[in-house]
Amino acid sequence: MHSFSPAEIRKMQEVSGLSLEQVVRELREAGLDSLPGGGAEILDDRIRKQISRHKGTWRDWMDVMQMAHKVGLNTSATMVIGFGETMEERALHMLRIRDAQDQCIENKYDSKGFLAFIPFTFQPDNTGLKRERETPEAYLKTVAIGRLMLDNVPHLQSSWVTMGPEVGKLSLSYGCNDFGSTMMEENVVSSAGAVHKVNINSILELIREAGKIPAQRNTRYDILKVFKDGTQVERDFVMQN
Template sequence: MSPVDRILDKALRGERIDTDECVTLFESDQVEKMGHVANEMMKKWHPDPLATFVIGRNVNYTNICDVYCRFCAFYRSPGSNEGYVLPDEVIFQKIQETVDVGGTEILMQGGTNPNLPFSYYTDLLREIKRRFPDITMHSFSPAEIWKMKEVSDGLSLEEVVRQIHEAGLDSLPGGGAEILDDRTRRKISRLKGSWRDWMDVMQTAHKVGMNTTATMVIGFGETMDERALHLERVRTAQDECLQNEYSSKGFLAFIPWTFQPDNTRMKAERVSPEQYLKTLAISRIYLDNIPNFQASWVTMGPEIGKKTLSFGCNDFGSTMIEENVVSAAGATHKVNIESILRLIREAGKIPAQRDTKYNILQVFDENNSAVTRDFIMQN
């Protein structure tokens, strides 16, 4: 039996693989074999043939940022004529449009804006929750939380996280993880903070009762050892959360994707679809304590998106209602929804809408009509 076969067999038996074995998998080109094992691992968590998605919207409330990541084409420096902070009423309008098309989740993220006081965030969240009590705010990144601490007049990290949670932040997305190793982080985002800074925010969020997600971005020139170390650090933090029996379930999902070099100050070759699928499969095999894996079909394209559902993913991610959607929100949403339903079906799965906590809200039959989960399973 080859080393790769031994490692994959070990994982299928329910035994944990270690970082050396993880590196061996990363160095292998047996992508389809790894995908098969990852799919078997996924079925242990999700035996039903469902693939979920969430109806959500990105709201980029500000593009002003003072960490100047080399790989980012979005930010504008403080003082830039192209910098903005969305008026509150514009944010409320975007949320209303999302609610109007059945959306349940708002991913509100922006730059680390040094001009916004901590009260900006807490006041905004309280007003959002007053107007939209049923919307889930899955918002901000660890870098933004650290900026909140910086402008909070001496509050501890835990107090900042606790106050922002009490104001209305429900869940913390995993943006900004990139690679959880400081060699790569210093190269691509020197001012963004160490891997430990990112993890401290996540573990504090778990402690105060928030669920989070974790991400990994490949293609920065990181080594296979660094990719394995990233996965190990996520797995260890999840172990600690579950062992401490917090009300949080820790990382509810893991989402790997690839660096997109266009319009950035970093030159790099695009990561191939095979490398992405291999990373996805290895992540599912290694992270045996995280229940959900999300496809990155927006960056990888619909055909690869379909393939993820046989490489360890059980979730197709968000509809990602576009930023420029205003009066045409319903039509655009319809296109997004129908595309996702079709792609999930073409992958041999049954589409189901979920909420941020991965609870199934409704299942769709072949006519795109919403039915109960029991109805689908019985037919």
């Protein structure tokens, strides 16, 4: 099971009266395998106070992730650009993820730490933050810099959901090695104006057009199936993010 954002874990801690470590350990014992990286936004408190002050500080987010690593859970890390953050704040976000991953490796936890880094762009429609959308060039630049800076994080996932399938295909040449999934349901960026949708055969074709070999994985990034040249699927399926 890949579930519960750091903000949700913090809420569990608040209502249960348990310590953060107790909450995360009990979730693992109940069957939780990994945590998604939702709510990271930008890991700097100046911008967080402007856009998501109820989600806590960047340290609140990171403490949950590092506790997850300590008790043996894998995680992922997201990054949302386009809130009006500075380039220095974007770089700081990546550096904080890199430092936490280094600590996980150095401590030899029974966890691979952050399995994936997933940058995407802020979608301004139907929000109180009216801003211009980030360009494909800005997104691809972020992907490329992320791949260079986060050499200790094994996977970098494309965001075709916010940028569209063609930019998603391009991102595979800028550092992404994971196209993402068809998604069974998505209610966050779709409510803010992102409307891109593709089925699994379209994903296979886009990956091949990028000169890559498509494969199906699970949440642990174990390869379940490699799709040979021209192979299609008769029935759609959803790959876990």
